[in-house]
Amino acid sequence: MKKNNTFFYLCTLLITVFLFITFTTIFSYFMLREGNKASAIKEFEVKEQEITLKTRDKLKIRVYRTKTKTIEEMDIEEYIKGVVAAEMPAEFNIEALKAQAVAARTYALAHMESVGGNGCGQINEGDICDTVHCQAYISKEDRFKAWPESKGNEYWSKIEEAVLKTKEEVIVYNNSIAKDIYYFAVSGGKTESSEEVFSQSVPYLQSVESTGEEVAPKFTSSLRYTNANFVKMINSYYPNSITSSSNLKNNIKIKNRTSAGGVKELQIGKTTITGTKFRSIMGLNSTNFSFVFNGNTVEIICKGYGHGVGMSQWGANSLGKNGKDYKYIISHYYKGVQIGKYTEL
Template sequence: MIISLKNPFIITLFRSLIVYIILFSCSSTYAYTELRVAIKKNVKTLHIGSSSPANVINSQGKQIGNLTPLNKFKIKLFNQNKISLKHWKLDYFLIEPQKKGAVWIDGHWYRGKILIIKERNSIIVINLVDLDEYLYSVVGGESYPSWPKEALKAQAVVARTYALFKTSTSNNIYYDLDTTTKTQIYRGMEAESVATHNAVRVTSGEVLTHDGKLILSVFHSSSGGHTESVKNVWNSSLPYLKGVSDYDHLSPVYSWSKTFSLLEINQLISGLGSIYSLVPEQVTSSGRIRTLKVLGNKGSKIISGVELRKILKLKSTIFKISVDKESFTIKGRGFGHGIGMSQWGSFYLAKQNVPYYRILSHYYQNSNLTLLK
């Protein structure tokens, strides 16, 4: 559509309208919902190609040429204010493969179209991709194709709900999602498989809702035996994100340990002199540390468990600390924030032949499985 090509602001307004219609009135056609996924940010150069002839379109929606298939073309900043592609120098390109072809970006293949935008002194590359085609990759990126079908179906529903929720609430003018764990892992076609295609197709249009609205369907790898209530981590009150018993004991990160020398701790947590103790202050009912006191010979301070996890690169905030004369040893459980669906818990339940809708209702209590029409 030409309206979606004129400028990023119009894109955002137009997409917000479409998402509103789809999600809240459910009167629109679900068959095609296009997502904006940032696959590269803050780059100066990249290479692009396509499996079929690809139209090159400018910011006015006009086709200005094409890329021949199975060739590599360099894209780079030109004088810091334009993007150079072949002989064109613009601040905006849309690359649209013909005949449902795929686009190649620096060694990775993607479905859909590619939007290339200059922002300040760098380039953003955005994949405009159909929701379910996006999910083919995300389900493979967030789980394993060899996992039981019911676990993959649960992941497909959760990922679909999350993608639509983020799209409907995004305030970014250029994109709604990226390719990292900050949103969802997306690696293009390389993460797809027959199993992920089937999981997405079988659950097509299914999302999780509460009071008729999409839920924030966050998930994590492994909780360490019990998921966490969202209010204990993010100070939010969401009735569908409560702590529940988990079944993640088969997870390779169900339990873990990490040891730091005194020198390492003092380098990582500075300003307190020689640190001699880390004392938990507030702990949730499931054992996650909300705050703890760091004691050193030059002072003390309170930090959050989330902050300490980031500083020490721990797998979770559910841990215990022991100290001897030469080191700190941290023994913990699980991997991730512990909120919502535990992926390894869903794996175990699926192995016990628990259907995906029951897996979802366990981890997202007070939610409903809803079919978008």
């Protein structure tokens, strides 16, 4: 009888353990499946979000060509190839090129008058100009002339791939195409918030970390002036601001900086000016600058290249090289946005 009881208890224990393991496995499977399903739905919703645009028969953009002073109408996707080719080195990681394509496409649509855009303030006709006032554009023919002959086909194929694999994709904020998509070349380690540079707060244009850009040729730059030449240049804009070059160090004071390190205001002699204005006067690469005084000379040292707002192109390349895809890159530099697709009526 003892043996039978022992055997019975052993069998009961084994069956209980078996049922517990089976139940746990099945439960885990369905929970994992539901979790993956939720993630897939979220990704699906982002990917398939559509923005319906009122367009002409086909979505064409009218580009003002500055050299010929004419309007050239072209397919939007072909135009984006020319923008990517002009704005970002083809040697960059493919994911950075894709991010550039989506940013450029969004910027273009936001300026197309036929879909409710605001056009270009420097031209009377057309949607957009082909300079950095809007975004640079270069034709395939002209781009090939500037590339090494042995690399032309390879580079152009890479750009076409970036544009094709993001075809019709745009950056969306609050169910509309994002109107203020900015990008620039190199940050000094952080991007700038729009309100600190353009005096306009845009929710998705906030300061973020941007690492891995130290390899960029223009990560640092400097200009050197004699004290006398520096004073002459400043006084040509602001007469009698500095009365003497003999004590220049005491005539220059940085009053405040942005959270990313850019100079907001500085005092030069009797005049207070913005960092942006000083950058323009002196031809500096960025507003993230400092002064080094060496006897009869003054050196202005800069970090970064560009206005610093939005996506850093060299930062995007760094992220791409480190395994991040273009959607991650876009969400890193433009906070709270989604990626949607435009459709034509």
